Amino acid sequence: MSTTTTTTTTPRNTYGLGYEASQVQHHEWRTAENSTAYLLPHLRRAVEQNPGLRVLDVGAGSGTISASLAAYLPEGELVATDISEAILERARAHAAARGVRNVTFRAADAYALPFADASFDVVHAHQVLCHLSAPVDALREMLRVTRPGGLVAVRESDMRMWCFWPETPALERFHRLAVDVMLANGGQDKGGRQLVSWVLDAGVKRDDVEASFGTWCYSTPEDRRAWGEAMIGRLKEGRMRSKALETGLATEEEIEEMVKAWEEWIRTDSATLGIMNGEVVVKKA
Amino acid sequence: MSTTTTTTTTPRNTYGLGYEASQVQHHEWRTAENSTAYLLPHLRRAVEQNPGLRVLDVGAGSGTISASLAAYLPEGELVATDISEAILERARAHAAARGVRNVTFRAADAYALPFADASFDVVHAHQVLCHLSAPVDALREMLRVTRPGGLVAVRESDMRMWCFWPETPALERFHRLAVDVMLANGGQDKGGRQLVSWVLDAGVKRDDVEASFGTWCYSTPEDRRAWGEAMIGRLKEGRMRSKALETGLATEEEIEEMVKAWEEWIRTDSATLGIMNGEVVVKKA
Numbered sequence: 001m002s003t004t005t006t007t008t009t010t011p012r013n014t015y016g017l018g019y020e021a022s023q024v025q026h027h028e029w030r031t032a033e034n035s036t037a038y039l040l041p042h043l044r045r046a047v048e049q050n051p052g053l054r055v056l057d058v059g060a061g062s063g064t065i066s067a068s069l070a071a072y073l074p075e076g077e078l079v080a081t082d083i084s085e086a087i088l089e090r091a092r093a094h095a096a097a098r099g100v101r102n103v104t105f106r107a108a109d110a111y112a113l114p115f116a117d118a119s120f121d122v123v124h125a126h127q128v129l130c131h132l133s134a135p136v137d138a139l140r141e142m143l144r145v146t147r148p149g150g151l152v153a154v155r156e157s158d159m160r161m162w163c164f165w166p167e168t169p170a171l172e173r174f175h176r177l178a179v180d181v182m183l184a185n186g187g188q189d190k191g192g193r194q195l196v197s198w199v200l201d202a203g204v205k206r207d208d209v210e211a212s213f214g215t216w217c218y219s220t221p222e223d224r225r226a227w228g229e230a231m232i233g234r235l236k237e238g239r240m241r242s243k244a245l246e247t248g249l250a251t252e253e254e255i256e257e258m259v260k261a262w263e264e265w266i267r268t269d270s271a272t273l274g275i276m277n278g279e280v281v282v283k284k285a
Numbered sequence: 286m287s288t289t290t291t292t293t294t295t296p297r298n299t300y301g302l303g304y305e306a307s308q309v310q311h312h313e314w315r316t317a318e319n320s321t322a323y324l325l326p327h328l329r330r331a332v333e334q335n336p337g338l339r340v341l342d343v344g345a346g347s348g349t350i351s352a353s354l355a356a357y358l359p360e361g362e363l364v365a366t367d368i369s370e371a372i373l374e375r376a377r378a379h380a381a382a383r384g385v386r387n388v389t390f391r392a393a394d395a396y397a398l399p400f401a402d403a404s405f406d407v408v409h410a411h412q413v414l415c416h417l418s419a420p421v422d423a424l425r426e427m428l429r430v431t432r433p434g435g436l437v438a439v440r441e442s443d444m445r446m447w448c449f450w451p452e453t454p455a456l457e458r459f460h461r462l463a464v465d466v467m468l469a470n471g472g473q474d475k476g477g478r479q480l481v482s483w484v485l486d487a488g489v490k491r492d493d494v495e496a497s498f499g500t501w502c503y504s505t506p507e508d509r510r511a512w513g514e515a516m517i518g519r520l521k522e523g524r525m526r527s528k529a530l531e532t533g534l535a536t537e538e539e540i541e542e543m544v545k546a547w548e549e550w551i552r553t554d555s556a557t558l559g560i561m562n563g564e565v566v567v568k569k570a
Contacts, residue, residue, distance in 0.1 A: 161561065163446055165478040193450040196504055197555035206506075206554045213559040215498035219481055221491075269491045270482035274498040276446065276561045 012111055013133040015059070016185025017240060019087050022233020027061050028094075029226050032068035035126055038212050038279040039153040043072050046122060046151065051075040056120040058110050058142060059083070059128030063091025063103070069124070070095075070103045079120075081108035110138045118147040127277075129198070130156045130182070130191035139202040143284055152199075152282040155214065158192025161276035166268065170261035173254060174231065180249045181240050192278030199282050208283045218273040227273060228266035235259050297396055298418040300344070301470025302525060304372050307518020312346050313379075314511050317353035320411055323497050323564040324438045328357050331407060331436065336360040341405040343395050343427060344368070344413030348376025348388070354409070355380075355388045364405075366393035395423045403432040412562075414483070415441045415467070415476035424487040428569055437484075437567040440499065443477025446561035451553065455546030458539060459516065465534045466525050477563030484567050493568045503558040512558060513551035520544050 017023055032040065047053050053076035057066045060080035070078045080103060082088050088105040095103045108114050110128060123142045129135035142152050159179050164171045179189045188194070196211050218227040234240040235255050244250040250258075265271045302308055317325065332338050338361035342351045345365035355363045365388060367373050373390040380388045393399050395413060408427045414420035427437050444464050449456045464474045473479070481496050503512040519525040520540050529535040550556045
């Protein structure tokens, strides 16, 4: 492999959901503990063997996972990238506020990472490939910058795998809209279940892949509010709303119904939302 | 509460999938570790406080989870029940073969447990309520035999929350058939997402409920074979096949196509199946 990226004929897009307050708030609920539990045992073992571990977090957004992952590397360092310099400013402020000193942030395209071959021990991405039209190209690039014997760890939603309770027509309509907007932006609606297939397509052998599924559960009053208000925010402003209206995927009236349905769901004590994510840990040969 | 069960007008059924070899083989893949991870931290804490903990496992089937749960109670005891005396013979043999001495097995109806009020510290059921037409009645009965301050822990599949890769029409057809047979047997297809709602209906307060979702991932060659062969077994003999043919839910030709699709899936290195389960741990008031 070389430091130039593989030529591809697949059209490449970028992250399509934007960085509005509602989107960022929703992302900032995420931590290493609630979103990378599948990786932590591997990371602890790697740190035991090499306390000065170098970790890359690709597509880190506002960096709450990056900052909490860095705590597992007291003598190591974490580099976090995102396509947006603006969101990285927020990530830097978050890390500084938490007193995290072993993280640096750098704007970069996931398809063309500005790092030499084999320059990291662990390369991680969370909910990044699902936004890309050419996820296998990004995986090849993640593998390129990983040292032989190092790990690539990826966790991606499977947008079909959401379950609501209570199920109301407006919430089901919202779910279809979220899938449709993801597809209209060039992203993937079934990424979670395809991760093994993608890493094999990127040249990895099956024996070097450990696959699992992980979940998010929004059910306590606090979690219902965090999730529900983020969805209401997306419906009231920002790129999900504008994409839905522009493309005719939903009308203003339908969007208003969805807002009411989320408000009702937040108030409902028996309400639950389950989301399933695919996870792979790949040992680079 | 009293030792007599609550009167109900909901018609009550029983477990509908039978105990054929393919079904039992599939169930015996299950252990405390791969199927009750959500409960284990609670169980460890309870054992620290009371080494002589008494645990009830309702609807234990062939008892592989019961036997592995008992290992967490070196000074405690576990009682396991099932509606079928025949499957309990197999469970006794499994426990004896593993040298597990602190488990006893007793035939019992989940709707009318033959135990006094408040006679267990922890009451557990795994994939039991989803087979019942009156799951809330069974939950009330589990709560009745739990001591105040004790725990009720339940994990139930949500049959809509399966994802396959590769997705083939015959596998999708199989999934619909599995859901349809569950419903035809009087069971529940969306139990996982309804657990919080069910326990609230059984009289529990929201603050006493901890909800989560857990998954099974079948992706390695061994796990693909274990799952796929169990599904092929169900299609070739036993109650799923007879129910499907009797009720016209599938034809012999369609079943043959599904068998071929599972055989192909077992052989496919990128194949994955993800299943999401609902989980609740309830503290009895």
